[in-house]
Amino acid sequence: MQTIKFKxxxxxxxxxSIVGPLEGKGPLKDYFDYILKDDTLxxxxxxxxERKLLQDIVVGAIDAAGLRVDNIEFFFGGDLLNQIVSSxxxxxxxxxxFVGVYSACATMAESLALASIFVDNGLAExxxxxxxxxxxxxERQYRFPLELGNQRPPTAQWTITGGxxxxxxxxxxxxxxxxxxxxxxxxxxxADVNNMGAAxxxxxxxxxxxxxxxxGRSPKDYDFIATGDLGKLGSEILIDLMExxxxxxxxxxxxxxxxxxxxxxxVFMGGSGAGCSASVFNGYILSKLKKGEFKRVxxxxxxxxMSTTTSQQGDTIPGIAHAVEFEYCGGEQxxxxxxxxxxxxxxxxxxxANEKRVNMTVISKKPAKRSGDD
Amino acid sequence: MDREKRNTNYNxxxxxxxxxxxxxxxxxxxFLVGGIICAIGQGFFxxxxxxxxxxxxxxxxxxxxxxxxxxxxxxxxxxxxDVIGAWGGAGSVIPITGFSNSISSPAIEFKKEGIIYxxxxxxxxxxxxxxxxxxxxxxxxxxxxxxx
Numbered sequence: 429m430q431t432i433k434f435k436x437x438x439x440x441x442x443x444x445s446i447v448g449p450l451e452g453k454g455p456l457k458d459y460f461d462y463i464l465k466d467d468t469l470x471x472x473x474x475x476x477x478e479r480k481l482l483q484d485i486v487v488g489a490i491d492a493a494g495l496r497v498d499n500i501e502f503f504f505g506g507d508l509l510n511q512i513v514s515s516x517x518x519x520x521x522x523x524x525x526f527v528g529v530y531s532a533c534a535t536m537a538e539s540l541a542l543a544s545i546f547v548d549n550g551l552a553e554x555x556x557x558x559x560x561x562x563x564x565x566x567e568r569q570y571r572f573p574l575e576l577g578n579q580r581p582p583t584a585q586w587t588i589t590g591g592x593x594x595x596x597x598x599x600x601x602x603x604x605x606x607x608x609x610x611x612x613x614x615x616x617x618x619a620d621v622n623n624m625g626a627a628x629x630x631x632x633x634x635x636x637x638x639x640x641x642x643x644g645r646s647p648k649d650y651d652f653i654a655t656g657d658l659g660k661l662g663s664e665i666l667i668d669l670m671e672x673x674x675x676x677x678x679x680x681x682x683x684x685x686x687x688x689x690x691x692x693x694x695v696f697m698g699g700s701g702a703g704c705s706a707s708v709f710n711g712y713i714l715s716k717l718k719k720g721e722f723k724r725v726x727x728x729x730x731x732x733x734m735s736t737t738t739s740q741q742g743d744t745i746p747g748i749a750h751a752v753e754f755e756y757c758g759g760e761q762x763x764x765x766x767x768x769x770x771x772x773x774x775x776x777x778x779x780x781a782n783e784k785r786v787n788m789t790v791i792s793k794k795p796a797k798r799s800g801d802d
Numbered sequence: 803m804d805r806e807k808r809n810t811n812y813n814x815x816x817x818x819x820x821x822x823x824x825x826x827x828x829x830x831x832x833f834l835v836g837g838i839i840c841a842i843g844q845g846f847f848x849x850x851x852x853x854x855x856x857x858x859x860x861x862x863x864x865x866x867x868x869x870x871x872x873x874x875x876x877x878x879x880x881x882x883x884d885v886i887g888a889w890g891g892a893g894s895v896i897p898i899t900g901f902s903n904s905i906s907s908p909a910i911e912f913k914k915e916g917i918i919y920x921x922x923x924x925x926x927x928x929x930x931x932x933x934x935x936x937x938x939x940x941x942x943x944x945x946x947x948x949x950x
Contacts, residue, residue, distance in 0.1 A: 473914045573911035575878045576928065577887015577894050577903050582821045617809030618816065626816040661819060694888075744809075
């Protein structure tokens with residue numbers, strides 16, 4: 429099955445988001461953890477700035493979760509630059525075991541899903557998943573020099589400067605990861621690199637339908653459904669495509685790319701980039717989840733998997749979307765904490781009497797487990 | 803076959819959803835910006851012919867072009883020309899200022915990769931095709947002219 433339902437439902441310990449000055453003027457400005465005043469981050473090149481940004485984000489997320497870098501077992505991450513250099517260099521600086529992932533702008537959901545699988549299966553206790561993008565380095569790689577006086581078509585999107593990271597852990601918190609759906613690569617024959625929303629919308633539609641089907645839910649069961657960076661046109665297309673499959677996306681649906689910028693900014697169809705869903709999720713959505721204002725959320729990050737070479741050779745743009753479902757478990761956690769407290773008290777009472785026996789069982793268990801493993 | 807049909811239908815559907823660029827406002831902006839740039843050029847031309855009456859007309863033209871190119875590079879460098887370009891569209895691209903901007907902007911952008919591999923290699927990424935087409939076009943015209 430395309431959807432992985434987590435048995436132990438790993439927890440999202442905390443998240444951290446940083447955005448650039450333009451994004452910091454947008455409607456979500458109060459939700460981001462940090463807003464950059466200078467998008468060069470005092471680095472000589474934009475590529476260096478991007479990796480500094482990701483490094484700050486990852487360290488910020490680890491701090492926000494009350495952990496230290498050496499508590500983290502794996503770093504799942506990727507970015508848009510060739511050979512995912514920003515993530516690799518970040519991993520080098522932090523000395524973290526690194527699992528590099530790439531699915532363009534859907535990297536956040538993919539990293540979160542992989543991190544959750546690791547924690548769910550007891551392979552790790554604390555894992556960080558994160559990504560970011562920088563407008564200027566993306567422009568340099570994918571489009572034209574910044575100072576070129578060209579016009580963008582009305583379907584163009586604006587790569588955001590910013591990103592986010594989350595800590596997936598087995599330590600209880602208010603938010604749990606319920607399930608994840610890895611998407612199919614979908615290509616409906618759009619070749620225009622300035623219309624990525626239209627190229628990615630069918631992938632988002634496919635993944636959402638698959639996730640809803642496998643989870644036995646309808647869009648109404650969610651307080652919020654967020655797609656990554658379809659933009660205004662792309663999300664309109666997605667609504668139409670979903671309607672075609674007789675699934676209605678209501679007011680609880682929005683697109684991170686449409687949410688991040690103020691309407692007066694000249695950003696055409698809205699924000700895009702891996703950092704778009706990463707910053708909106710870790711900034712806005714996660715803070716709403718932590719407070720319990722959202723009880724159930726579906727994050728569907730969307731990515732366009734082309735490269736500049738394939739576009740120049742006239743290939744169409746394959747799209748992908750990964751979905752991750754989260755739920756608020758604040759009440760449940762309180763109950764659990766109470767139970768834990770009670771059991772600790774009971775244990776403390778019994779401990780003195782049974783101390784010898786407990787120690788014995790622990791010792792006797794170990795070799796038995798080992799022989800089983802062998 | 804089904805997939806092709808689906809893709810064609812989807813492309814047609816997307817085409818119908820794309821907001822169209824409004825022609826008249828774009829044309830007006832391009833006319834205004836292009837007009838102003840040409841007027842500045844004419845201003846330089848008149849100024850130079852007044853200051854240096856001994857210069858031939860072709861030499862005055864060269865001086866005028868040099869001044870306009872310098873100004874474009876200057877405005878590109880201080881990060882203002884892209885604002886004019888985003889607003890004025892073809893009005894800022896068609897005159898020689900567009901050509902100058904398309905060479906100076908990658909030179910600034912790729913300076914970080916070094917002088918040889920950065921500036922020298924990347925300088926003509928945008929203007930290169932224009933130069934190639936210009937040279938090839940003039941060769942063809944030359945041959946045609948020779949035959950006629």
